[in-house]
Amino acid sequence: MDLVADFLSRLVTQFQSPALAFLIGGMALAAFRSQLEIPDAIYKFAVFMLLMRIGIEGGLEIRDASFAEMLLPALVTIALGCLIVLLGRFTLAYLPGVKMEDAIATAGLFGAVSASTLAAAMVILEEEDIFYEAWVPALYPFMDIPALVLAIVLANLHLAKQDGASGNGPKIWSIIKDSLRGSALSALILGLALGLLTRPEQVFEGFYDPLFRGLLSILMLIMGMEAYQRLNELRKVAHWYAVYAFAAPLTHGLIAFGLGYLLHVTTGFSPGGVVLLSVLAGSSSDISGPPTLRAAIPTANPSSYIGSSTSIGTPVAIAIGIPLYLALAQMVF
Structure with missing residues (x-):
């Protein structure tokens, strides 16, 4: 009962937080056709x-952290990205009205990370x-890239098998390079490198950090407008996608919470750190994933x-997932 009460309390508080409010x-602006x-x-x-702010802060922390401290969380993060794709491949793909390549692409997007x-x-x-190791957000690419690569490989193998093709499998290194060149990971990796190899403390504290919350509110507003507009697209495909989209973020986040514990x-x-790992797993890519999947799996819808x-x-990941993991952390720790 304490968990439920704490979750509901945090849920109400979350609706008042700037991120979810924006x-x-x-969504309200889009609904009223603003x-x-x-x-x-x-x-x-x-x-x-x-x-850049996430990357620089992560790089600064990695510089002072021990490699041994980060190794196991990084390996767990890689495994989580791959596990999420495989779960979608063997659940969503077998539901009525769902095409295999569409299911794999969806699982890949949910295995990747939302900045x-x-x-x-x-x-x-x-x-x-609430304290967390500042290098935890730098685990982003350790989940994002393996999830996208595995999804693209599985989709291409499926399509090649359908066409009876052989010897024309997906070029994994090419997929990795395309992912790394994407705008999201390029900015994150640049920030990591600057924080790790240079002394950017002054520009971080004087420019990137103060603007962080304001820019996040703008991004949330844009995402809300797009979320409502995308509902029309979702109505054109099997309703199982809506069920998956609601259940998957929470399922993935809870699996990550268990591994984080x-x-x-x-x-x-x-x-x-456990809460952030759960958020990484419960999120779905909104920046790097869609263009990567569009290019690599053109037959997917x-x-x-x-x-x-x-x-x-x-x-779901923001409004329900984050307060749920916080409530669990409050109970467990």
Whole structure:
């Protein structure tokens, strides 16, 4: 009962938090057919700033952290990204009206990471003074890249088998390079490198950190507007995608919470780190994933995987997932 009460209390509080408030505000604007438009350049700038801030802070922390402390969480994160894709491959793909390549692409997007969801969780943890290792957000690519690569490989193998093709399998290194060149991971890796190899403390504290919350609110507003608009696309595909998009973020996050607890017991991984690991697993990519999957699995229907992620997956991950993991952490730790 304490868990339920704490979760409901945090859920109410979460609806008052700036991140979710702006997300809901964006959905409301779209529902009322508002003519408000935020230029794409501002969206891209906001994403760049958020990822640079996350990357620089992660790089600064990695510089002072021990390799042994990070090794096991990084390996767990890789395993989580692959596990999420395999779960979708062997559940969603076998439901009525669901095409195999569409299901795999959807699972790949849910295995990859949402920078905005991660940023929202970081803000909430900081507001509640919950400690987490600053290198935990730098685990982003350890989940994002393996999930996308595995999804693309599985989809291409399936399509090649359907066509009776042989010897034309997906080029894994090419997929990895394309993922690394994507705007999201490029910004994150640049920030990591700058934090790790240079002394960016002054520019971090004077520019990137103060703008973090304001830019996150703009990003949430844009995502809310897009989430509502994507609902129309989701109606065009099997209703099982809506069920998956609601259940998958919470299922993946709870699996990650269990593994994070084991890390806490074995390595001293912080409760805040466990919450962020759960958020990483419960999120679905909104920046790097969609263009990567569009290019690598052209036969998959974007309405299925982008509609599922944007219209349901992200709101569930932020509005329900984050307070749920915080309530669990409060009870367990």
